[in-house]
Structure formats: C-alpha cells, structure tokens
Amino acid sequence: MLPADLAPMAPSTLTPWAMYLAADMVVKAVMIALALASLATWTVLLAKGWELQRQARALRAARTRLLAAPQLPADPQDATLGQGTAAAMLLAARTELQLSAGLADRAGIKERVASRLDRIELDTARMQRRGIGVLASIGAVAPFVGLFGTVWGIMNSFIGIAHSNTTNLAVVAPGIAEALLATALGLVAAIPAVLVYNHFSRVLAGLRGLLGDLSAGVQQLVSRDLDRAAQRGIG
Secondary structure, X not given: OOOHHHOOOOHHHOOHHHHHHHOOHHHHHHHHHHHHHHHHHHHHHHHHHHHHHHHHXXXXXXXXXXXXXXXXXXXXXXXXXXXXXXHHHHHHHHHHHHHOXXXXXXXXXXXXXXXXXXXXXXXXXXXXXXXXXXXXXXXXXXXXXXXXXXXXXXXXXXXXXXXXXXXXXXXXXXXXHHHHHHHHHHHHHHHHHHHHHHHHHHHHHHHHHHHHHHXXXXXXXHHHHHHHHHHHHHO
C-alpha cells in the first residue's frame, strides 16, 4: 500500500490547484508566501505607478509656469504652483529672501536658496522611492524561496519512495511536480518584480530631472529678482 502523498494521480488532477492541495505544509506555506509577494508586486505597480504619473504631470506643469514667470510669485493662487513640491520650493526661496533682507552679498543668498532647494529635492526623491525597495527584495529573494520549496518537496518525495520501495514514474511524478510548482511560482513572483523595479527606476530618473528643472527655475527667478533689486539700488 503506497502512502497517500505518493498515490498515483490521474492526469486530470495534475492541475496547479490540485498539486497545491496535495503538497506538504512547508511547500504550501512557500507557495502562499510567493503568491502574496506576486500580489504585492502588482499592487505596487498600480498604486505607485498612478502616484508617480500624477507627480510627473504636476512637475511638468509647474516647470512650464515657472519658466514663463517674470519674477518669483509672492503668493501663488494657481494650483499648479500653490501645492506640492513647487509650493515647497517657492516657500523656501521666499523664506530665505526674507531672512536675508538687507544683506548685500547676492552670491551668498543664491547659495543658501540653492541649499534649501537641494534639501527639498532630496526629500521629495526619498518619498518617491518609498515602497519601491520591496520590489528589489522580491526579485532577489523569490527564486530562492521557490527553490527551497522545491528542494523540500523533492526531499519528501524521495523519503516516500524509500518507504514505498518503488520507483514507478507514475508514483514519483506527482510529488516532484508539486515541488517544481514552487520554483515556477518563485519565478512568477520574481520576474515581474524585477521588470517593474527597472521600470520605476527609469521613471524616478525622469522625475529627478524634473525636480532639477523646477529647482533651476526657482533659482533663476531668485537671481532675476536680486538683479532687479540691485539695479533699483544703483538707479
């Protein structure tokens, strides 16, 4: 009499769901973990993709408005410049100009404004990357987790073979197929995670460029206002 986990399975029952139900508890836990990892990948793709796309539109619109502005907006009512990173940069520039009122060293004022804007750029880039690191972890770890499930399942199959004293392929194949399913799930979880991570890396590089353009636009307005103030003082 063969053990239950080594009993021959009909070809019609060799489906992923049937193999999952017949698998060892450890292999089942591995499959569930990999399924959750795959779900996390697609969740990050949808949620973070929408968030970054929205931020990219806002940064492009703000960059266009700043490049067309003749001077630093005192208190922008336009939603394009009145919220998000653009509003934070404009506020930082106005704050530094107020704190530096009466100082004659324009180069020092520009340097301090640039320093404030750099910090905002770094903070924004850090927030944009939030949640993306999990994709790198899934892409790196999932294949090995699936391999662990496969090794564990095949080890149990060999133990069952030793106990049953049979090497009939019809008996051995279902247990090995269940074990290999863990490897397949590991690849299913890892490959999309790597692709999505690389996609977001390119998107974040583009956003970093937009942040740099926005910072440069604010610095140009500050420099222009300082030159006008110096010109009026001379006049």
